[in-house]
Amino acid sequence: MGMKQQALIYCRVPSRAQEAEGHGLQSQETRCREFAANKGYEVAAVFPDTITGGGDFMKRPGMMALLSFLDAQPDQKFVVIFDDLKRFARDTRFHLDLREAFRKRGASIECLNFKFDDTPEGEFIETIMAAQGALERKQNGRQVAQKMKARMQNGYYTFSAPFGYRYDKLREHGKMLVRDEPKTSIIQEALEGYASGRFSNQVDIRNFLSTKPEFPKGKNGLVRQQEITRLLDREVYCGLISYAPWGLSRIKGHHEPIISTETFWRIQERRKDRAIAPARKNIGEDFALRGFAVCHGCDAPLRSC
Numbered sequence: 001m002g003m004k005q006q007a008l009i010y011c012r013v014p015s016r017a018q019e020a021e022g023h024g025l026q027s028q029e030t031r032c033r034e035f036a037a038n039k040g041y042e043v044a045a046v047f048p049d050t051i052t053g054g055g056d057f058m059k060r061p062g063m064m065a066l067l068s069f070l071d072a073q074p075d076q077k078f079v080v081i082f083d084d085l086k087r088f089a090r091d092t093r094f095h096l097d098l099r100e101a102f103r104k105r106g107a108s109i110e111c112l113n114f115k116f117d118d119t120p121e122g123e124f125i126e127t128i129m130a131a132q133g134a135l136e137r138k139q140n141g142r143q144v145a146q147k148m149k150a151r152m153q154n155g156y157y158t159f160s161a162p163f164g165y166r167y168d169k170l171r172e173h174g175k176m177l178v179r180d181e182p183k184t185s186i187i188q189e190a191l192e193g194y195a196s197g198r199f200s201n202q203v204d205i206r207n208f209l210s211t212k213p214e215f216p217k218g219k220n221g222l223v224r225q226q227e228i229t230r231l232l233d234r235e236v237y238c239g240l241i242s243y244a245p246w247g248l249s250r251i252k253g254h255h256e257p258i259i260s261t262e263t264f265w266r267i268q269e270r271r272k273d274r275a276i277a278p279a280r281k282n283i284g285e286d287f288a289l290r291g292f293a294v295c296h297g298c299d300a301p302l303r304s305c
Contacts, residue, residue: 007041007079008107009033010066012049025050032081035112041079045069063098070105083112086133095130149246155254157241162234163187163216164258177236177255184258186212191237191259195266202228232271238264 009032013024025048036043047069049062070078080102102109114129148158157177161167164187166180190208193199199208202225209215209223218224235242239257240250 004040004042005079006044006076007036007039007081008066008069009036009043009046010049010062010080010082011046012051012060012062012082014051028083031083031112035083035110036081039110041081044078067101067105070102070107074105078107080107080109081111082109085111085114085129086136092127092130092134095133096127145246149243149248152241152243152246152248153251155241155251157236157253157255162236163231164237165255173254177253179256179258183214186214187231187237188258190231191267192263194232194270195259195263202232205231232267235264240264 009029011025011028011032013028029046029048033043047062047066049060051060051062066080099109151158156173156175161177161180164180164184165177167175168178169175170178186209190199190205193208194202194205199205205228206223206225209228210217215223216227235250236253236255237258238261239253239255240261241253242249242251
């Protein structure tokens with residue numbers, strides 16, 4: 001009795017949320033294993049992905065691992081199984097590129113709901129099916145964008161929650177930004193400190209945030225400069241919502257602001273001045289009132305001395 005045909009299973013869901021729910025990857029693998037058993041194949045490995053089907057397949061970790069597995073065993077001929085044509089690639093060009101990548105490695109592919117045929121007619125039908133998948137993906141993306149834009153027009157932020165906020169479902173509003181302590185207070189102190197002059201420049205803000213374990217750091221353990229720039233730019237912190245690609249500008253949001261609009265515009269004015277000053281080392285708790293306490297006689301901000 002000869003050796004059984006070796007098979008590899010590829011599963012994909014477009015998001016980690018579906019993976020966590022347990023009825024995406026697991027159900028695909030179960031169906032593919034049943035298919036392999038009926039064909040008399042022996043499943044050698046399973047390669048899952050939690051990423052959208054659009055774009056370059058080489059950016060999918062699971063698919064990269066599968067191709068590397070094939071490269072490591074050039075003398076072994078595998079069958080790659082997946083449950084639906086849409087799991088393969090929802091982009092016509094990358095669908096054809098992926099087909100060629102398997103062909104070069106001597107691997108054949110089989111699908112539970114589509115029979116591949118290498119005749120000219122079969123390739124034509126396959127191309128049409130791949131194009132249909134690409135169309136559906138783009139239509140879905142357009143629909144999602146339209147819904148997000150409409151919700152933003154109604155005063156609700158719809159992108160990933162900025163540092164200092166998190167999403168929560170509220171009865172009257174649905175999914176909405178809410179304060180996320182202690183992160184919220186860190187952002188408030190940083191922004192109000194810069195607006196008042198307690199932090200002379202962005203280096204001072206960076207030094208302050210570097211002392212906060214909760215604030216994200218780069219690989220070198222330091223706060224990235226682009227994070228500081230993004231922090232000072234975000235109107236969402238003062239309760240406004242803007243998104244230039246959709247023509248949305250300064251819509252009053254339903255979420256609770258972290259700083260006032262006056263503070264936000266004071267920050268923008270300070271950034272325009274671009275005053276260059278040496279980074280202060282004395283911005284810790286011992287000098288917490290710098291910029292907040294003023295002289296009773298002349299209203300000038302009191303210094304650390």
